[in-house]
Amino acid sequence: MPGFDPFTEEHQAFRRTVRKFCEEELAPHAREWDEAEEFPRALFPRFAELGLFGIREPPEWGGSGLDYWYVVAYAEELVRCRNAGLAMAMLVHGEMAIPAIAEIGTAEQKREFLAPAIRGEKIAALAVSEPDAGSDVAAIRTTARRDGDDLVVNGSKMWITNGARADFLTLAVRTGGGGHEGISLLLFPTDTRGFQVSRKLEKVGNPSSDTAVLFFEDCRVPRRFLLGEEDQGFAHLMLNFQGERLVAAVQAVAAMQQMVEDTIRYASERSAFGKPLAKHQVWRHRLAEHLTAIEAARWLTYRACDLFDRNQVAVKEISMAKLFACDLAQDVAYDCMQLHGGMGYVLETDVARAWRDVRATTIAGGTSEIMKEIVARQAGLT
Ligand SMILES: Cc1cc2nc3c(=O)[nH]c(=O)nc-3n(C[C@H](O)[C@H](O)[C@H](O)COP(=O)(O)OP(=O)(O)OC[C@H]3O[C@@H](n4cnc5c(N)ncnc54)[C@H](O)[C@@H]3O)c2cc1C
Numbered sequence: 256m257p258g259f260d261p262f263t264e265e266h267q268a269f270r271r272t273v274r275k276f277c278e279e280e281l282a283p284h285a286r287e288w289d290e291a292e293e294f295p296r297a298l299f300p301r302f303a304e305l306g307l308f309g310i311r312e313p314p315e316w317g318g319s320g321l322d323y324w325y326v327v328a329y330a331e332e333l334v335r336c337r338n339a340g341l342a343m344a345m346l347v348h349g350e351m352a353i354p355a356i357a358e359i360g361t362a363e364q365k366r367e368f369l370a371p372a373i374r375g376e377k378i379a380a381l382a383v384s385e386p387d388a389g390s391d392v393a394a395i396r397t398t399a400r401r402d403g404d405d406l407v408v409n410g411s412k413m414w415i416t417n418g419a420r421a422d423f424l425t426l427a428v429r430t431g432g433g434g435h436e437g438i439s440l441l442l443f444p445t446d447t448r449g450f451q452v453s454r455k456l457e458k459v460g461n462p463s464s465d466t467a468v469l470f471f472e473d474c475r476v477p478r479r480f481l482l483g484e485e486d487q488g489f490a491h492l493m494l495n496f497q498g499e500r501l502v503a504a505v506q507a508v509a510a511m512q513q514m515v516e517d518t519i520r521y522a523s524e525r526s527a528f529g530k531p532l533a534k535h536q537v538w539r540h541r542l543a544e545h546l547t548a549i550e551a552a553r554w555l556t557y558r559a560c561d562l563f564d565r566n567q568v569a570v571k572e573i574s575m576a577k578l579f580a581c582d583l584a585q586d587v588a589y590d591c592m593q594l595h596g597g598m599g600y601v602l603e604t605d606v607a608r609a610w611r612d613v614r615a616t617t618i619a620g621g622t623s624e625i626m627k628e629i630v631a632r633q634a635g636l637t
Contacts, residue, residue: 591609
């Protein structure tokens, strides 16, 4: 792709707006929100005001109708808020829980769920994983049984980002038999009787995002809230995972870039044995290796973004990008922390919090092992 630059001047202007917002309005509160284990709910309408939800969705429902490179610019700049929990919550809301409504929802569902989510009035979560079914999505057991014009939901979900304060869930339920064939998607308002947020999980990182365990006991919702065709939810979920995994790869690359830049700055200012750390060749070479690998991760990810933007099949490329970027982020974070010495181990240092937060990326949204399984299958390894 000679001279390939996916970002036009319009993308770059949008990027500058997001950067300014993150650096000026969000980053100054990064530690405070981590310590509070929460960020203000008012940030949802604020993000909406800046057009950060529904970037690709039709203007008819309040979206901006733009291409995927705007999402990439948004996700890249979002790391500058220096609060990975906030970034995760916003990306789950805008890029993981609501795109399926735009793609397969009815006009009524779009009016009732998509439009208020794009306005930041209703918070959305994507509820797929269960205590006994994470990687193995086809093993989910939460049921939605037909009763007249209603569906009655029973079961539980686990590790659900935004779960504690979501107004609705894009919920994976079992409507049919076992395996992937009996799964449906359902839009589930959380004020439904019988729904309960059991608890917020105490996590290793991303403390400002809520990650909840949810219970459903005889929860009655109208059948018109079924999203897409009954029993066809698995295929939609697999499609939805593509966007989720791609944005995770984009964020991992941006997070690595930021960690290395922070580290170069620190290593240039801090001296040991009579010279800046940055002059010690072992570290110069280590950072050069990381910068090279990050660049490779970026272009692998951009290749997947380009296919995704053009609605091409990109399962292999997206899985490779998530695998490569998220695994690499662990090595980069380790070395960036190490080069900060003692300062790398105190939470006032951005790199320390980034090291802790980046750990989730090889687990959430599909583990590295599952990405390898997908790549192997795509390569014909049956
Ligand atoms: C911070 C965070 C946020 C999350 N947010 C959400 C959310 O918003 N919505 C949601 O639905 N879920 C969410 N999840 C859940 C996440 O998607 C699952 O944790 C993930 O898919 C792994 O599932 P599991 O935890 O059940 O692990 P398991 O599936 O039990 O896997 C355990 C280990 O076994 C490995 N393994 C499993 N199968 C294989 C195999 N075939 N071959 C080799 N190794 C294998 C895995 O890679 C892993 O290392 C979140 C998780 C985290 C940590």
